[in-house]
Amino acid sequence: xxxxxxxxxxxxxxxxxxxxxxxxxxxxxxxxxxxxxxxxxxxxxxxxxxxxxxxxxxxxxxxxxxxxxxxxxxxxxxxxxxxxxxxxxxxxxxxxxxxxxxxxxxxxxxxxxxxxxxxxxxxxx
Numbered sequence: 001x002x003x004x005x006x007x008x009x010x011x012x013x014x015x016x017x018x019x020x021x022x023x024x025x026x027x028x029x030x031x032x033x034x035x036x037x038x039x040x041x042x043x044x045x046x047x048x049x050x051x052x053x054x055x056x057x058x059x060x061x062x063x064x065x066x067x068x069x070x071x072x073x074x075x076x077x078x079x080x081x082x083x084x085x086x087x088x089x090x091x092x093x094x095x096x097x098x099x100x101x102x103x104x105x106x107x108x109x110x111x112x113x114x115x116x117x118x119x120x121x122x123x124x125x
Contacts, residue, residue: 026097033089037082039074041066046075048082050090052116083116 030050038045043063047056063071091109098105 022097026094029093029097030090033086033093035082035086035089037078037085039078041074043071043074044078046079046082048079048086050086052083052086054079080116084118087112087116 033050034047034055036045036047036056041062042060043066044060045056045058046054049055057075059071063074066074087109090112091105094105094108095102
């Protein structure tokens, strides 16, 4: 096998470019991801952004039949469920970009799963 520094350098640069493109694509997709969730009784709908923050909150007429305390709980519980779905969605996205065996995919998925664990909300009623 013959050593060709220019060819090796071109191959290395192509590899770096491909990984950079993949990272930029994932970053743009991650920035745009949002999750919408509605409470089981239809009282509220929340939209969560890629950082897990509340991007939108809708109070529906069904909320008129619950107390303010119950409404507050519904908002929090629905937000938590949306955050769990966000973590799942990010896990799917990162695996599709980097592959299921990727250390990068595992790291990002685990970070979101730890931040927004399933079962992290108050008891469902």
